[in-house]
Amino acid sequence: MWEYTDIVQEHFINPKNVGEIEGADGVGNVGSIACGDALRLTIKVDENQIITDAKFKTFGCASAIASSSMLTEMLKGMKLEDAKKLTNDDIAKALGGLPKEKMHCSVMGREALEAAIADYTGAILPMAQGEVICECFGVTDLEIIRAVKENSLKSVEEITNFTKAGGGCGKCEGRLRELLAETAEGVPAQLVGAKKIKRMTSLEKIKKIEEVIEREIKPTLKKDGGDIRLIDVDGDFVTVSLRGSCAGCHSSRTTLKEYVEKKLREQVLDSLIVEEDK
Amino acid sequence: MADTLKKVIYMDNNATTRIAPEVLDAMMPYLTEYYGNPSSMHTFGGQVGQAINQARKATADLIGALPDEIVFTSCGTESDSTAILSALQTFPEKNHVVTTRVEHPAVKNLCDNLEIFTGRKYHTTRLHVEADGTLDLQRYKDSLTEDTAIVSVMWANNETGVIFPVEEMAAIAKERGILFHTDAVQAVGKIPINLKETAIDFLSLSGHKLHAPKGVGVLYVRKRTPFVPFLNGGHQEKGRRGGTENVASIIGLGKACELAAASMVEENTRVRAMRDKLEKGLLASIPKALLNGHPEQRLPNTANVSFEYVEGEAILLHMNQYNICASSGSACTSGSLEPSHVLRAMGVPFTAAHGSIRFSLSIYNTEDEVDFVLEKMPAIIAKLRAMSPFWEENK
Numbered sequence: 001m002w003e004y005t006d007i008v009q010e011h012f013i014n015p016k017n018v019g020e021i022e023g024a025d026g027v028g029n030v031g032s033i034a035c036g037d038a039l040r041l042t043i044k045v046d047e048n049q050i051i052t053d054a055k056f057k058t059f060g061c062a063s064a065i066a067s068s069s070m071l072t073e074m075l076k077g078m079k080l081e082d083a084k085k086l087t088n089d090d091i092a093k094a095l096g097g098l099p100k101e102k103m104h105c106s107v108m109g110r111e112a113l114e115a116a117i118a119d120y121t122g123a124i125l126p127m128a129q130g131e132v133i134c135e136c137f138g139v140t141d142l143e144i145i146r147a148v149k150e151n152s153l154k155s156v157e158e159i160t161n162f163t164k165a166g167g168g169c170g171k172c173e174g175r176l177r178e179l180l181a182e183t184a185e186g187v188p189a190q191l192v193g194a195k196k197i198k199r200m201t202s203l204e205k206i207k208k209i210e211e212v213i214e215r216e217i218k219p220t221l222k223k224d225g226g227d228i229r230l231i232d233v234d235g236d237f238v239t240v241s242l243r244g245s246c247a248g249c250h251s252s253r254t255t256l257k258e259y260v261e262k263k264l265r266e267q268v269l270d271s272l273i274v275e276e277d278k
Numbered sequence: 279m280a281d282t283l284k285k286v287i288y289m290d291n292n293a294t295t296r297i298a299p300e301v302l303d304a305m306m307p308y309l310t311e312y313y314g315n316p317s318s319m320h321t322f323g324g325q326v327g328q329a330i331n332q333a334r335k336a337t338a339d340l341i342g343a344l345p346d347e348i349v350f351t352s353c354g355t356e357s358d359s360t361a362i363l364s365a366l367q368t369f370p371e372k373n374h375v376v377t378t379r380v381e382h383p384a385v386k387n388l389c390d391n392l393e394i395f396t397g398r399k400y401h402t403t404r405l406h407v408e409a410d411g412t413l414d415l416q417r418y419k420d421s422l423t424e425d426t427a428i429v430s431v432m433w434a435n436n437e438t439g440v441i442f443p444v445e446e447m448a449a450i451a452k453e454r455g456i457l458f459h460t461d462a463v464q465a466v467g468k469i470p471i472n473l474k475e476t477a478i479d480f481l482s483l484s485g486h487k488l489h490a491p492k493g494v495g496v497l498y499v500r501k502r503t504p505f506v507p508f509l510n511g512g513h514q515e516k517g518r519r520g521g522t523e524n525v526a527s528i529i530g531l532g533k534a535c536e537l538a539a540a541s542m543v544e545e546n547t548r549v550r551a552m553r554d555k556l557e558k559g560l561l562a563s564i565p566k567a568l569l570n571g572h573p574e575q576r577l578p579n580t581a582n583v584s585f586e587y588v589e590g591e592a593i594l595l596h597m598n599q600y601n602i603c604a605s606s607g608s609a610c611t612s613g614s615l616e617p618s619h620v621l622r623a624m625g626v627p628f629t630a631a632h633g634s635i636r637f638s639l640s641i642y643n644t645e646d647e648v649d650f651v652l653e654k655m656p657a658i659i660a661k662l663r664a665m666s667p668f669w670e671e672n673k
Contacts, residue, residue: 002591012592013599018665033668034628036589036609036617040667057667061591061608065665137615160615167615234379234404234623235390273393275401 004062005096007070012062017072019055028115030108034203035137035164037064037105041071041112045120049080056112063095063102070094071109084117086110087150088162103162107147133175135204136168141179148183156180169205171269205268206233212267213240217260228260231277238264241277252276287647290603291487292436292464292580292638297530298489304533305491308526316523317514326525333532337496340535341462341481342472349497349518350528354463355384357482357497358430360508360519361459362388364480365428366400367506368457372427376456378405378413378442379623384482385430385461386619405431410572411440411624419450428457433465433481437607437620437636438571439580441469445476452477457503463487467538468545468577479503485527489640490534494527541641549639550578552648556637557581559652564659565673568630570621579639582607584621584630587669588662593635596658602651607634629668 004012024042031038037060044053054072058065071091075083088106092098098106118125130140147153147162156176160166166176213230221228225245232239240260242252253276261274288296314323316330334345351357362375362385377389389402403421405413413431422429429451434441448458459480465471466481467488473481478500485494499505499518511520538545560583561567570582585593590606597604607618609632616622617631626634637651663669 012595015665029667033587033632036615036628036632038667057665059587059666059668060589062595064589065592164615232379232406234619236394237390237402237404239404271394273398273401275403 002063002099002102004066004099007094007096008063008066008098011066011069011095015056015065015069017053017055017069017076018057020057021053021055024055026116026118026120028112028117028119030111030115031060033059036060037108039064039068039108039112041068041109041116043075043116043120045080051075051078051080051083060105060108061102063098063105064108066095067091067098067105067109068112071113075113080117080120083113086113088147089151100158100161103151104164107143107162111143133179134163134165134168134172135208137164139163139165141175144176144179145183148180152184153180154184169269171205206230208268209233209238209264209272212264213260216267217263220259221255226255236269236271236273238272238274239277240274285601287600287602287643287650289637289639289643289647289651290605291640292439292636293605294486294492295489295640296642297491298534298537300537301490301530301533305526305530308529312525316525317512330523330525330528333528333535336532336535340471340539341466341483341498342474343498344474344501346516347473347498347501349499349515350523350531351495351497351519352493352524353495354382354461354482354484354487355495356508357480357484357495358382358384358459358461359388360497361480361482361499362392362428362430363508364504364506365457365459366392368504369427372425373400374423374425374427375400375402376405376418376421376426376429376431377402378407378431380407380411380435380437380620381430381432382436382461382463385432389430407440407623409625411435411438411570411620412572412575413442413447415443415446415450418447422451422454422456426451426454426456428459430459430461433460433462433471434469434577435571435620436464437618438582438624439464439577439638440571441465441575441577444478448477448479464577464580467535467542468579470542473498473500485531485534488534488538490531491527494524494531496531544641546578549641549643552643552645553579553581553637553639555645556639556648556651557583559648560655563652563656567659570624570626570630570634581637583635583637584626585633585635585659586629587666587672588633588659590633590635592662593633593658596662597635597651597654600650600654602654605636605638607636608632629672 021042021044025045026043028041040057042055043051046052054075056068056072058068088110091106091109130142133141144165153159159176166173210230227243229241231241256274256276264272312326314326316327334348338345338348392400431442433444444460451458457479461482463484466483481498483496486492507518509520566586568584590608594606607621609615609617621631
């Protein structure tokens, strides 16, 4: 059970400003149903550049709903200029704090605000322009660097808590560590390098494995009259079936381990284990 | 405290159960005046040993085993590890384990780690499940090889309640000289089990899932099945599990097994009827609600229902406002960022997996409680859907 503050619980049970503003001046959509949380923020801005109304719709857990509700309360009556400076920490503080694993809910609120403001001003979202580092949750390097700087993050685990990056297949862990080392000053190298066991699978990983099989592995096997099909991916375990001349071939296990697994480890994730579906 | 507890509507019995009052009564003397060590020579300790053996008999009777086939452990997880590791040590030349994709972490993570931490000396076949959570027996047969040391398949799934044909599967394994283990933590006490008519070699059960306390489990080891202990130490449990017995909890488990045997009919009639009423009611009164798991091949007490386009933790916390206790397979409740491995193995779409709620009943539930839950749930789901950005376009 999470330890939520009374403010979080109040905003979750009786959320303020639920809905969508008709004819909104700015709309911000972030997250997705696959990721487990999503937020649609709509704002109304008057001629004095003041946010006169804000409403939200959120799919997600208690802290996602509470963060959205609190955000809309903070926004109403706020100058657009001030709203631009709002950080995820401002939202979390207003809620009396969030469990560390739930900080990404406040980050989602801030990102929705930025998207809504960008929609209103016609600007391009700077964060979305970065390079996508975490493919599972679509998090860019710019978002990660900002989260590290603003919240003084000191570990990959903290990055995951704040941005979700690294919380899916875990293959971006190396890049996250690099970004952390580049961004966080004064973090001892050994702390940055703290090893974490890889987490479970994701759609993105499956896609990537499929890609490598289709692009490289299948054509090579076909040259020898063989074929391969991806059956399943569960965590680090990849199940494939070998077909054509590969099926029943004496060296099929060697093919599997020395070729298929090696390729997938090189190109997708170095902890993958490939098994044949029999 | 007492007042709040009284009002709790507890429908999370696959997570843990209340200690039956009769169980607590049976235990109390062993937490107070009968504190002797059952291994002692004196009567004061020896009488405790006799009480343990009565508990052993009651436990054996519930699952159709012999008292000597019962080894008391600390929990289901210990029993699972002991069985699988014993089989691997029995057959050092074999390196293959067959299990399923939907096992409890006690088995799943043991197999994962066996592969990873032994430099992949061992490999595991994880059997797929169908969309309704059931297994394909042909695929199972095809997975067995000369290298297979042990099969470990749960008797019933903790999240969906789906029952696997472990008796048939054990017979198939036996024909090929392969040991068979079943994690029956969810099945024992809920459905009749008669081990002497099966070829099952090992079975794990856990006290706190059947109204005994937490911290006591059992590994059933079939007579003449080769066995290598996991905990080495004293001669307790005939040298099969070292460590001074958790006396009071073992006595409690014995009592709980007696009670479970007596309430088996009730479990499969009254509890099943309440579960069916709850499930049918939810599916009828709430649109876009889906049942997870095979409708019939299932434990009598479990209903796993997904409410699309809303998130499980949010549902649970609204239920919590009414002191209704249940579980969810959503990502947020697990602390990880991905939903339940069981629902994903069944191919439940993300729209539904994040919003899954497991209700698991017991003989202590009442029909009034079911009615109360049925009265409250539609408004909870409607409230959350009204604030879901995906509901309007999909309803």
